[in-house]
Amino acid sequence: MSTNEKKQRNEEEYEIVDRSKQGVEGVFIWGQMMPNNEPHDVTFELLGEGRKIADKLNTKLTAVLIGYNVKKWAQELIYRGADRVIVVDHEKLKTFAVLPYTQVIYDIIQKEKPEVFLFGATTFGRELAPRVAARVHTGLSADCTMFDVGDYVNRRKKLKFENVLYMVRPSFGESKLATILCPLNFPQMASARPGIFIPLKRDETRKGEIIDFTPEFSEKDFVVDVLDVNVGGGEQIDLKGAKIIVSGGRGVGEKGFDMLREFVKVLREKGYKAELGASRGAVEAGYISSKHQVGQTGTTVRPDVYIAIGISGAIQHLAGMKESKYIIAINKDHEAPIFSVATFGIVGDYQDVVPIMIEKVRKGEMVFPVTQ
């Protein structure tokens, strides 16, 4: 008998633990609202991916919607894939604060006993999910980019687990993909990187159940006060809808961004849907508003063409743009990490390169491969 056959035979004798039949039920997602009282895009992405996982587990998909005056969105979440929406609508929950939101989700987990609970790995999600996981004493896998359902054999305990959630995340500086399992605790929890998963098409024929939930708060949930909320306003920036993004780094400086604005303007005159992007460094240096920020703490984008100008390519930036179809990188340092994801690279000073590019676009001598 070969080693493999022996292994197989041994496994046949293992006790089988079906993860979806342990008194737990359902895939849950946190339906994150933003301060403008609209859902974050990741909410729809989680519904799309959550739907797939729920179908594989043959169970229901539930969205948890927390905030104030948010019930109007419940039906929309059903159109986008939810079977059930649990609504927690309370004046004191108007703005995200980690303590009361943790308590709400903790209460829901205690009552509903979900099999899987997913969060968006947004700045709120990455603050909330770990606290919830610690409170319910379960594991958490961060920033996942892929999910699946499968088996897990624990040879030491002679157990074979079925219907285990596979949580796949980039690790070792994005160079590897690690599959994380949480075979013994519930719920199996993960945060999902925004901009990766595909939302479902809105379907008004989809039916679902809307459930009101009243959590039990105590004073200690409200020891932190929200003093001020400051979001965008003014000029609307559509990074997600752009076909070409011209993006600048800290090294570009304030004057350089004027040049980049000119580049975007010329591209638009030529009929391209172009937008101006920036790295966190450039935003922090005050060269440009945070609405333009691409990356893990900004917007995740995948345009047809991403032109990175003076961006060295920190992991957090790459995570937010490396799915772009074509990446053109312009940098003085030929070892800059941005070149590791670039299609085309020009090693040189952007002040020399960009004016020539603008001129060529203007004259129609430089065109870009964009879809309609």
Add this chain to the structure above:
Amino acid sequence: MSNKTFKIAVLIKQVPIPSKMRATKEGLMDRSVASMMNPYCKHALEAALELKDTIGEEKTEIWVISMGPPNFEQSLREALSMGADHAILLSDRKLAGSDTYATAKALGTLIQKLGVNFNIVFAGLQTIDGDTAHVGPQVAERLGIPHVSYVEKIDFKGDHVVVRRILEGGNITYKVPLPALLTITNTANKPRGPRLKYAIRAKNEEIKVYSVDDIGLTAEEVGSAGSPTLVYRVKNVTHDRPPCQFMEGETVEDKVNMLAEKLRELVEASKAEAVEA
């Protein structure tokens, strides 16, 4: 005991130098390569040092706390050379394979065991090797104190702090009672370097090392045994992206011309595809 009334803890992790980062055959981070203080932890330490400057050196003490193999002493001594007062290392083979849940359990238990009633705890937003941003919030939950993640500005107001945290396209300002834990972003401040006046202390200060037994936990509660998650497998990322094509030419104009040519080829190829379809 000292009469310093304001006590600050800073959680510090040592991480591999990014270019040296690699996995062991068990799929865990190889900790034997050249390493450095996690950059976000430097920002956390800087936030602590700035707070010490605000409150007054004579009234404040900073404890840097880490969990990891003995070589993490390197980062703790670096922290001492920047102005931290005490350094603690939780180090034990039993901790190997700890996930973020088990790590926070160990660190939270250690902090309680120290018996120092910290007024504030700082941590980096995340580490550059794990990238989870979990341990700070989970330590706060263990300690039963509030936390705020992504903090980029802190105003000290005596019994509370006013903090600004970043979010996608904006920020939120919170009033947070102390004690609390704050995780600090890399845009919050510019970390200082080592100071000559602390050099001798940084070299001679005893780094107190604790074991799992010392903090009253068992081997089953930490390390892989105490971790709800496990790494099932690790695969190399397959790049479907070919390597970068660098534009060549004598002058910048030549390089840009070459780029224009490459882009034109792509546009024509996609047009041809559209016709075929």
